[in-house]
Amino acid sequence: MIDLRSDTVTKPTHEMLMEMTRAEVGDDVFAEDPTVNAFEQKMADLFGMEAGLFVPSGVMSNQLSINVLTTPGDEVIIDELGHIFNYESASAAHLSSVQLRPVKGHRGKLTPEIAEAAIRTKNEWDPHTRVIAIENTTNKGGGACYSKTELTDIRKLADGHGLAVHLDGARIWNAMTATEIEPAFFGSIADTMSICFSKGLGAPVGSMMLCSSDHKKHARRHRKMWGGGMRQIGLLAAAADYAVEHHWPLLKKDHSRASRFAKELDASEAFTIDLDTVESNIILFDPVEGLATDWVQTFGDNGIGVVPFGKHTIRATLHFQITDSEFEQVLEFVRSAEA
Numbered sequence: 001m002i003d004l005r006s007d008t009v010t011k012p013t014h015e016m017l018m019e020m021t022r023a024e025v026g027d028d029v030f031a032e033d034p035t036v037n038a039f040e041q042k043m044a045d046l047f048g049m050e051a052g053l054f055v056p057s058g059v060m061s062n063q064l065s066i067n068v069l070t071t072p073g074d075e076v077i078i079d080e081l082g083h084i085f086n087y088e089s090a091s092a093a094h095l096s097s098v099q100l101r102p103v104k105g106h107r108g109k110l111t112p113e114i115a116e117a118a119i120r121t122k123n124e125w126d127p128h129t130r131v132i133a134i135e136n137t138t139n140k141g142g143g144a145c146y147s148k149t150e151l152t153d154i155r156k157l158a159d160g161h162g163l164a165v166h167l168d169g170a171r172i173w174n175a176m177t178a179t180e181i182e183p184a185f186f187g188s189i190a191d192t193m194s195i196c197f198s199k200g201l202g203a204p205v206g207s208m209m210l211c212s213s214d215h216k217k218h219a220r221r222h223r224k225m226w227g228g229g230m231r232q233i234g235l236l237a238a239a240a241d242y243a244v245e246h247h248w249p250l251l252k253k254d255h256s257r258a259s260r261f262a263k264e265l266d267a268s269e270a271f272t273i274d275l276d277t278v279e280s281n282i283i284l285f286d287p288v289e290g291l292a293t294d295w296v297q298t299f300g301d302n303g304i305g306v307v308p309f310g311k312h313t314i315r316a317t318l319h320f321q322i323t324d325s326e327f328e329q330v331l332e333f334v335r336s337a338e339a
């Protein structure tokens with residue numbers, strides 16, 4: 001199958017596996033894995049943050065971030081399309097006893113005006129607004145990216161109200177590729193940040209929470225409490241480091257393919273797409289007729305994996321393990337599709 005269901009389907013390459021076998025390791029619960037320690041500091045430095053904490057998943061780094069920024073009874077403002085709101089099993093309620101306040105933004109992005117309208121007064125009975133959580137690029141929002149100005153304005157709003165900013169950067173690598181914003185800028189915006197190595201970068205496992213040294217201490221305890229304390233994971237850090245060094249530059253091609261794919265969809269009589277919405281490696285498009293699930297089946301019958309993303313919307317995601325000839329096959333299918 002030509003797998004465009006997600007960029008999480010990427011598998012470790014031979015070179016990545018070789019790099020893993022060379023990693024020097026130790027017990028990371030004792031903070032004694034030299035490869036992990038070096039990689040955490042390298043990522044923290046890259047993004048202009050004090051500290052990094054390597055964790056098994058993006059959900060864990062998001063949830064640790066919420067945990068360090070809040071106390072029970074607090075509220076987190078988030079776009080209604082946010083991953084933390086839609087795909088994390090209500091864990092902010094379960095693990096941190098906080099409430100999410102989903103608001104309607106634009107393609108998964110908040111504006112200062114929209115976020116500000118959701119900030120509560122400080123009555124005794126109000127939930128305490130504590131965090132603005134943003135996502136870059138947006139997943140359910142179709143890969144939309146924040147501009148520098150948009151991010152600066154959200155930071156200013158947060159500062160004005162004494163709020164923290166959490167940035168879910170599962171696809172921050174795509175955001176940086178699309179906008180050419182330098183990594184350290186994000187550190188100036190976010191109090192906590194989650195970055196991921198196992199999506200388009202192609203590492204088998206791993207995300208990282210970026211934060212202050214104090215927050216890291218608290219997060220290490222909760223990572224252990226939640227069962228995420230791991231041992232000789234220098235192997236995984238080596239894979240993630242390899243992915244950053246060697247696969248980050250490949251995202252450019254995913255993006256240019258996404259825009260070629262989108263143009264082909266736009267030209268097809270079977271599909272509609274708003275070309276302006278294709279900013280990175282995610283493409284959301286609608287069949288002119290018929291249900292998304294039926295079309296997903298038809299794509300599947302033609303050897304192409306995509307996913308339904310609503311009743312009439314389909315999502316395709318590009319990644320570097322699609323070969324040129326596979327990609328041509330996808331375009332050919334779109335050209336031949338009839339409404």
Ligand SMILES: *Cc1c(COP(=O)(O)O)cnc(C)c1O
Binds near residue numbers: 059060083137170171
């Ligand atoms: C995938 C994803 C996550 C969660 O990552 P997991 O490693 O699957 O837990 C969080 N946020 C966004 C935006 C994502 O796309």
